[in-house]
Amino acid sequence: MIAIPAGTFALVTGASAGIGEEVARGLARRKVPQLLVARSGEKLAALAEELRALSGVAVETIVLDLAADGAAGRLAAATEGAGKPVGLLVNNAGFGFYGPQEEQDLDRTVRMLKLNIETLVDLTDRLLAPMRARGSGYVLNVASTAAFLPVPCMAVYAATKAFVLSYSQALHEELLGRGIVVTALCPGTTRTDFHRVAGLAPGASVRFPSLSAKTVAEAGLNGLSRGKAIVVPNLLDSAWIFTGRFVPRTLPPKIAAAVFSRLKRSSPV
Ligand SMILES: NC(=O)c1ccc[n+]([C@@H]2O[C@H](COP(=O)([O-])OP(=O)(O)OC[C@H]3O[C@@H](n4cnc5c(N)ncnc54)[C@H](OP(=O)(O)O)[C@@H]3O)[C@@H](O)[C@H]2O)c1
Numbered sequence: 001m002i003a004i005p006a007g008t009f010a011l012v013t014g015a016s017a018g019i020g021e022e023v024a025r026g027l028a029r030r031k032v033p034q035l036l037v038a039r040s041g042e043k044l045a046a047l048a049e050e051l052r053a054l055s056g057v058a059v060e061t062i063v064l065d066l067a068a069d070g071a072a073g074r075l076a077a078a079t080e081g082a083g084k085p086v087g088l089l090v091n092n093a094g095f096g097f098y099g100p101q102e103e104q105d106l107d108r109t110v111r112m113l114k115l116n117i118e119t120l121v122d123l124t125d126r127l128l129a130p131m132r133a134r135g136s137g138y139v140l141n142v143a144s145t146a147a148f149l150p151v152p153c154m155a156v157y158a159a160t161k162a163f164v165l166s167y168s169q170a171l172h173e174e175l176l177g178r179g180i181v182v183t184a185l186c187p188g189t190t191r192t193d194f195h196r197v198a199g200l201a202p203g204a205s206v207r208f209p210s211l212s213a214k215t216v217a218e219a220g221l222n223g224l225s226r227g228k229a230i231v232v233p234n235l236l237d238s239a240w241i242f243t244g245r246f247v248p249r250t251l252p253p254k255i256a257a258a259v260f261s262r263l264k265r266s267s268p269v
Pocket of ligand 1: 040142187197
């Protein structure tokens, strides 16, 4: 069971779509008050209305570009600093792109590093301080199965997720016995807008076994409530991640290159 202190909120980044939207629905079913963050204000407002009706608890929205400079500071000021303490943080907002690194736009790469890593660490550090003081808290960081191996044609994205996994696992150990759980959620292919945003052609990701965003979100919330360090929602993914430990380190990227370099592309969003 997820139990946050009375008067505190769950803060969910990237709640306007996909996995974040389903995490927000899952928290609403658990009657957890929430602060929802993304850039799409209308989508957030519609979701907040639905979740207030579903849960009967407070659900507020904050429209913010989390890849912008100083975003974490602004978000912490609008939540913890504005009398809305955060008892549960879900760092879900993120994006990737598909294609050889030499063809990637540098500005877009830097925005990805900011969103997937810099804002995530900055926000986590700011919100963990009051959680430590309260001796209670939850952090769910959305990584990816791409965290477990270098992925040619998604080089920077996979590296950002390797960072999120490593960072989350280390924090999990640091905070053991202090009333704070840090969980890395590592989904494989999930049926969301992620692939279109990343520039994969429609249907290109269907060659991978996929899960719904709701299944992934529930796996994350259940893992968090059980105090897990890492959650891999798809059993097939768990199997290749386990097997990958017993092969030479140079082999998985070669296999990934053979699979990923053949996927059809469209224009990234
Ligand atoms: N789908 C997959 O196969 C898969 C697999 C492994 C891991 N993941 C990870 O799961 C997380 C969620 O992805 P998803 O699959 O749910 O993708 P999605 O459907 O594209 O949702 C992405 C969410 O992030 C928000 N977001 C993107 N850029 C933002 C920014 N600059 N500032 C604030 N919010 C921003 C989007 O909202 P706005 O556009 O409204 O800002 C949206 O709510 C990501 O971290 C992704 O890396 C996805």
